[in-house]
Amino acid sequence: MSQTGSGHTNSDGAGGSSPSDWAAHSLEEVRAMLTAPGQPFEMETVEIDGRPIRAWKNAPESLRAIAMAARAHADAVCTVYEGERISYDAWFRAVANLAQHLVDCGVTKGDRVALAMRNLPEWPVAFFAITSLGAICVPLNAWWSAEELAFGLSDSGSRMLICDKERWDRIGDAARNLDGLEKCIVSRAQSPLEGASRLEDIIGSSDAWAGLPDRDLPDVSVAADDDATIFYTSGTTGSPKGALGSHRSICTNVLSSKYNLAFAPLRLGEMPPEPEPKTVLLVIPLFHVTACSAAMVGYLVSGHTMVFMHHWDVEEAMAVIEREGVQVTGGVPTIAWQLLDHPARDNYDLSSLELITYGGAPAAPELVRRLHEEFGTQPGSGWGMTETMATVTGHVGQDYLHRPDSCGPPVAVADLKIMSADGSEELPTGEVGELYARGPMVAKGYWNRPDATAETFIDGWVRTGDLARLDEEGFCYIVDRAKDMVIRGGENIYSSEVENVLYAHPAVTDAAVIGLPHQQLGEEPAAVVHLSKGQNASEEELQQWVAARLAHFKVPVRIVFTDEMLPRNANGKILKKDLRGLFTGAG
Template sequence: MDPRPWHSHYPQEVPPVLDYSSAPLAALLQEAADRYPDRTAMTFFGKKTTYRHLLDRAYRFADALQRLGVRPGDRVGLLLPNIPQYVIGFYGTLFAGGVVVQLNPLNVERELLRHITDAGAETIVCLDLLLPRIRRIREKAGLKRIIVTGIREELPAVKKALYPLVQKKDRDARSYDAEGEQLFEFRRLLRTAKPVLPAVDIEPETDVAVLQYTGGTTGIAKGVMLTHANLTANVSQCRAWLYKVEGGQEVMLTAVPLFHVYGMTVCMNFGLSIGANLLLVPKFEIESLLKTIHRFKPTIFPGAPTMYLAINHHPAAAVKYRLSSIRCCISGSAPLPQEVQQQFERLTGGRLVEGYGLSECSPVTHVNPMWGRSKSGSIGLPWSDTDAKIVDPDTLEPLAPQEIGELFVRGPQVMKGYWNKPEETAKTLVDGWVRTGDMAFMDEEGYFHIVDRRKDMIIAGGFNIFPREVEEVLFEHPDVQEAAVIGIPDEYRGETVKAFVVRKPGTDVSEQALNGFCRSKLAAYKVPRVYEFRDSLPKTMVGKVLRRELREGERTEDDGSKE
């Protein structure tokens, strides 16, 4: 059998092998500013920044970092939502030769302390609202410099006056020198710095550009080392796949958090590489998002299933808002239910396809063809220069099409390794292949299908049950808005299936009704034995359901019941 059957199903415009740039990652911004100097690079609540101005500010931030003592290879943390300062801080850090450490603004102090100390970051760019949190861990974290910025700084003049939430916080945050701290204002640093490119030598193949901490859905997060070459390769692969996008013409709805590897690559890096206008959305709120789409007419919308689901279920989406500007969407970070895909495409007239990736791969490895044959329920085809195979997770022997095993991936986007964790690196990187931990199969045409996480698999009475299969059935019920399935202890079967269900508004589907529905579509041993109805499910910021939290909640309840 052809070891790469997916190549025969590529659109003819997509080459299986690409030529890659040998320049550092930040050259993407320089090239875009050279081609589209007066094109809008970012729009934030109506305030626009051109590519010329964005490059100027990134150069200034790089100069400011060097003046503060940041040297090539030093780690600089970004603790920011999707605001212009994130993009400036990201590229400015790279221009200075630094390594960007992606930090989640929703993380609690314990999590931030772990990531900052693990990375050895001595400098952090922090949102003013989060400054108290950083001050409390500063000494333990070993932070030498805190650069503070706020949302209000980048708002249009009218909106600044109407932004009371931050005004008091801004005043509090500006009392920087009260304790003799080394705190600096982001905007003041830019004003006093020079718009010059620092002289820094970067080896793209070996030098790390980003430390991306894994999402933590499966345990303790690890710092993924992504080199300049890894990240530029993934951008090139994305450009090859989305071959119909027009340079200098696209508008990128940037609602996926940029601190997440998916948002960083597919929204920001890819978006800037094609001269797109990034519509920066600092927080996902459905009403605000619909207004943004209606007003600014995005053409590309990378997102997560929960985002598309929220639009589908909004009662005014089809009648009050114009959504027809949206042409292409890649869904990532979680499985895309077929019903969600079809309803969103009917609503917008755009194309929505499912893709797949992981932090260790910069992140994208597979996507369904945007303009070609897409298979619903599949993650699509491996990208150019990307190999994938299904192996027995115990023997590592390759498996035949349709056989379920662990997905292995390799390509130019594969990480250098885990930061300061050689043993973990050796477990995950096997002869250049990344062990994804996802159970999957490949069909005869080279389309890959994720069955579930290996760690999430339920073993009930000796049978293997994959939660995603059960969840897909629950999603088919007309009264179910969201569903998540886990295994819970069972004295007789070892484990049994429990379903967490969010009903659609205005419905009152019962456990008995769902049980009958599932029995009509699933083998008896896969049918949930326990149902719990909830108003919402715990998720990451990009919409991935945290099954780990659901399992931990079950253990807590069990412990409590025994006391």
Template sequence: MTGMSLGDASRHVTSENPVFELKMALVRGTEYRVFKNIPPHARALVHASREAHADGAAEYLVFRDERWTYDAFLNEINMLSAVLEEDLGVRKGGRIALATRNCPEMLILMMAIASLGAVTVFLNAWWTTEELDFALRDSDAKIVFADAERIKRLTPLAVDLKLVMIGLRDGEALTPLKYSTLRDSAGHARTSEVDIDTDDDFAIMYSSGTTGHPKGVVLTHRGAMNAVFTWLMQAAMAPLIDPPPPDAAEAPRPSVLIVTPLFHVTATHPMFLLSLPAGAKLTLMDKWDAHEAARIIDREGITRFMGVPTQSADLVAASRDLCLSLDTLDFLGSGGAKRPAAQVVELAQAFPQANIATGWGMTETNANGIGMAGADYLARPGSAGRLYPPLQDLKFLDDTGSEVSVGEIGELTVKSPCNMRCYLNNPEATAEVLSDGWLRTGDLGYIDDEGYVTIVDRKKNIIIRGGENIACLDVEGALHRHPAVAEACAFSVPHTRLGETVGAAVQMRAGSTLTVQEMQDYLSDHIARFKIPEHIWIQAAPLPRSATDKIDRRALRAICLSKLNDLEGSS
């Protein structure tokens, strides 16, 4: 049986399946294609998805030795919603921060907060006190749920920022207010009746940009819901594009393993939120351990795994060490960073039953974007895939804002209802990237005549270390804090496992001396550990400059990498 084209499958599903019926909607002055019949907001999504989980009876959430049915999970959301409103005074539009490693309470709180029309502020669990201070001031979040390590970093800020800190798990020993006590005091569970508009704010997630501080990406309910149903529609289209054989066994219930941090959009959206309407079981890890992940996949029958490329490579090695086939896996995706082309074949050989997949998306797009899997990906391992239908539009622009031709390199620019509302408190940065619904992504690439997109470079000075976005100016700002530093420039250094790591060149002030270790120790108080340069080149001479008298980052990087290669070659 011959399969449909991507376009034909999209047209068939949107015309035949009422769930994916389209309409036009005016959003903040711009018209978009949107799904007509999907839940309008997160509270409606979590309740409407109960039927997909055996009317609430199916096992839904697994964390270590703890297990919840869907109804038990929904009950927890309703109880916490009541506690937030009645005991903590949370109201529509209020901002509540989460600062913790992955744990079930993050998911429960995220949905309880959303159920009240309030806004979850996701704080990066690796941030220092300094970085947490900026985000809390920027978001004006006063209530913070945190685990022990984050409470220690937040404590110096508590009085000045008037924080109400509520301990989660090991954090309960450090705070007067405890999650378990609040939960037990609820006494009852009830569904919130607060009126929520689909264009109300849903979450704030911080994303590194070209400025020294991270930018708060404001996401709406409409954006998140339309992204979720875009991915759900790809699953509905798949058998039309690649029809299964007539005697194919019924597919098992989807079972998802979350291994990336829930303060990133990859974990919250195409993993957690999608699991709700997809009827998928969810298993959560709080920290990456490849051998433990392999054992969980084997034990829980995991079908869907998505992580940064290094985690996929680690999983291959772990499965071999443990002699586990992991043959329940049918989807092995990559998010956060581009997978090396050589890894695509290796994964296909290690897990022949799985569709090896890749994708491109941003916090600013609610993770919606581009992707492909299986034979398409094996044939084009350097590509990011094709635009997910049916809501998005795409074009590539030159520096003047004019559209370039097929095959020519330009800045990837996308339009969809999934795009962010704005950067929080930053209208200038918002105006730089958003215009008439179009989002300029900062990624450079091209599209071929079959619609496949290849990303070739980043217009922004961003380093992607194992899926973590690191702004060069963020690192440089921390380096410049040291009184001995006259100039500093950060750049990416290739890394076989992480893809990229951070490098920096530093010019010292006259008469100053400093070792690499001393600089790294100093930085540990100012930026998160993953941002600290692994390689630092220290020199007395000025850093090279371009014709416009700016530091020539590209030339400097080439010089430093040449020195590194010479050093490694002689060792």
């Protein structure tokens, strides 16, 4: 997933102002203070894949270590879901008992266990039960169709699947016929299932977790650079690729997020506040690195309370914010826009909100200003992608307000550089080129895709496919995406997949998918189609055709028909930039 909260900018970066009239310290001075010997953000040099890399000295060693540390929060509330309130003690008991069950089923270090469900209290239980054993958790997109879910299970070679009843209804028939998938565990099923076990028969329902045996995690040695997760990322060609992350990759985000929050007050010459548990409304799906790696993992370390919703509804969210005293929320710009613009906003007390953060889709500078002025909150943003396991840059507080078109500077353990199109030379400050990133958060590569790995992961750097520039202080500005990607409300849609489905329709002979700007979602997919001579198809017919074969968020919101074949360059590539004018004034 590409995570960006800065939006597209002009290459001149208009919209930001110099911080010299307000900042008490330069970026370099703040970095030096935060990373000095003996400070929480002290760094050390570690060897990763034979290369020296800066890393947080005090980062948790592994997800297993995080689970054991979170246990100490005991009676504090860990998760809230509708009427269910689960303490940290109950959460850990469920993790440890499910982990033991997985061991009893033969799960060992390096085995892949898939996880497919909506944001439920069971999600973090399953995630840590899997990873605490040194097994590899494979979070699957809960919005995927049956065919897409089956691909993820097969491609990852998952031995087990843990899912909710909704996903089981979608994938159950296919799962029973997948080679190598040995066991399925389903949560929230009211009656026995054919071909699967009920999670409740193993650890009980969430209200019973507090009564589970108080046991330790099964005794397994897990190291920082052991494999931990496979998150699937959409590409511009072919099938989704699984980015293989290590425990270090994901644990790096724990301190990266804290670093960004400490950075903001120091820029003003103020001491960062003492950390304290917060109540967080977490509405972005946990199967994304943004929610899992950049949010959930760090929240558990800090003892935050995570509030989940069955599905996103802005007015219900406002009621939850009021009822639970939510202090932090966000996820993607869509959520922030809807909170700002909902006509019933004044009916709810949202004064508890302190921080609204987002990534996953372009955000307009106007959003930054309105959040600060109308909610009185600190807006926060950043940039990362599935291949970086989320956080690479951070942008919070006054820096974001002064540079709303930037996604911030890199965290202290990360490096950015701008490369020429052919990757042969690094470009000077201010020039636009392809963004490369390096740091301990970068994934190891793509699962079972050595060719794609070699193309994207180069000498410790990841080629992001984003076009960007860096200013003199190191702030990053995402200008455009080199990859042919549409990002709708944080969901990646790779055009070739939708185009291939359109091409499969008997009436379609030429098709291209592009992104149309949308104030709340960032972008929406749209298509330009040329029909075969003598053939007919309506916009609605083609939308239904795609909807029957792909997840709903991938269905083009507009389809424009053209009498001619689509324009191409000398190499036969469709000139998509020439297609956007066809939608002017449409819809």
